[in-house]
Amino acid sequence: MATTVLGLTGAPPATAAPAAPAPVTQAEVPANxxxxxxxxxxxxxxxxxxxxxxxxxxxxxxxxxxxxxxxxxxxxxxxxxxxxxxxxxxxxxxxxxxxxxxxxxxxxxxxxxxxxxxxxxxxxxxxxxxxxxxxxxxxxxxxxxxxxxxxxxxxxxxxxxxxxxxxxxxxxxxxxxxxxxxxxxxxxxxxxxxxxxxxxxxxxxxxxxxxxxxxxxxxxxxxxxxxxxxxxxxxxxxxxxxxxxxxxxxxxxxxxxxxxxxxxxxxxxxxxxxxxxxxxxxSLNVPGAVRPAGTWFGTWGPGVNVRPLPTTANDRITTLPAGVEVLVSCQKEGQKVTVPPYENTWWAYLPQYGGYMTNIYISSPGNQLPGVSVCTS
Structure with missing residues (x-):
């Protein structure tokens, strides 16, 4: 607690109101x-x-x-x-x-x-x-x-x-x-x-x-x-x-x-x-946090499914929000998916969802994602 110094009259000297704490942040807040x-x-x-x-x-x-x-x-x-x-x-x-x-x-x-x-x-x-x-x-x-x-x-x-x-x-x-x-x-x-x-x-x-x-x-x-x-x-x-x-x-x-x-x-x-x-x-400074490994990519198209294996033959785990970014940890070949004029046999593994999505719906040139390793299992 701060100590107040009294003047000769016994009244505290006039002081400016304390300033509000300055923002402390490294947050990256998008426009709008x-x-x-x-x-x-x-x-x-x-x-x-x-x-x-x-x-x-x-x-x-x-x-x-x-x-x-x-x-x-x-x-x-x-x-x-x-x-x-x-x-x-x-x-x-x-x-x-x-x-x-x-x-x-x-x-x-x-x-x-x-x-x-x-x-x-x-x-x-x-x-x-x-x-x-x-x-x-x-x-x-x-x-x-x-x-x-x-x-x-x-x-x-x-x-x-x-x-x-x-x-x-x-x-x-x-x-x-x-x-x-x-x-x-x-x-x-x-x-x-x-x-x-x-x-x-x-x-x-x-x-x-x-x-x-x-x-x-x-x-x-x-x-x-x-x-x-x-x-x-x-x-x-x-x-x-x-x-x-x-x-x-x-x-x-x-x-x-x-x-x-x-x-x-x-x-x-x-x-x-x-x-x-x-x-x-x-972007935040969060002590004690461990950040997942992988690369973030944008996606396109509504109703993009995440599946337990790289094929449409199994039930979906979930459906991604349209246009959301996803974290990809690795990729592997699987069933060919065709979305004219595109076709692709590569699938990205999304660790946060525990499943795969076809690379067709990832916003990246080429069938394979650059800088992403091939899944070993």
Missing amino acids: VTAGIAVFDRTTGTFTERLNENMKFRSASVVKLLIALDFLQSHDPRTMPAADRARLDSMLRSSEDNVASKYWIDGGQTAIVTRMVKLLGLTATDPPPSGMEGYWGYVSLSAADTVRIYRYILETSTAPVRDYIMGNLRQSTRCGTDGFDQQFGIPASFEKPRAVKQGWSGFGDTSNCAPKPTPTIPNLAAKQEAPRAAERAAEDVNLDREALHTTGTVGPNDRSIVAVFTLHNDGTPFGTAYTAVNRITR
Whole structure:
């Protein structure tokens, strides 16, 4: 604590207001993207990245951390009913909206925010705008407050609550129950150990992911995307631009807490935003992180499948967001694929997805990818 030097009159001398902390970042933020970023190293107790860390964003599904925490204030994870456990597992791992809506309603909607702000000492977290109280995804959050949420879970909450929430986030599924791909940001940029809670809003019904986890509460949730006219009525938090967020922990013992919140121009495709968030996340200084080996390439075309072997004869693992960048670790020859006027027998292995895609849909000249080795198995 600083010591105040008193003048002869006993009053403190006039001083200028302390300047706000300067941004500390090496983040590479693409043009037309607004980002709020915070990376906190729990080993040193310092931030290694800060950029617009107190800026408020609509939380999308990141608020599910608060919904779960609020419920677990009065329910011991070790003894809570099996139905609640199954629902919360799905909400935390696969971002199920129906479950969030149930516990949002049961918890009193905006009362959840009030309780959590007080309990966790949050400073840039607000309930949805007036008249939109049912839209839990419109709770505002900042990157700095998200660090506070994870620090509370890891350092202050009871061991059963900590282990339950973090255990689920470590089992984040590739696909959300709404069919969106959750593999962007932290899971695309860093090897395990990691724990992840993602958020997305405004991309419409452009789900691409398969297989989809089965929702535990069919047809319960109110639609979480308000009409555009209502969205534009908000003033302090942008509810109009597409939002894509990646949050979680990275490294042994959850060493680094990472929070990347982003807004994209209205109409931005999901694959374009996905790639932008990946680029931002890869550029960050994240102590304890291990980055996967390979080379990043752009892709083209919608509905590009990832398969367990280099052939179309087996079922797809998933379908890539249109135009997304992918990490390639090696390539091998397999079934010839023809997409007039192109044909190609080479397939790229994508370690993040555990499967192959045909090289036809990779934006690179030639059938083989330059600088990429041949798979040995």
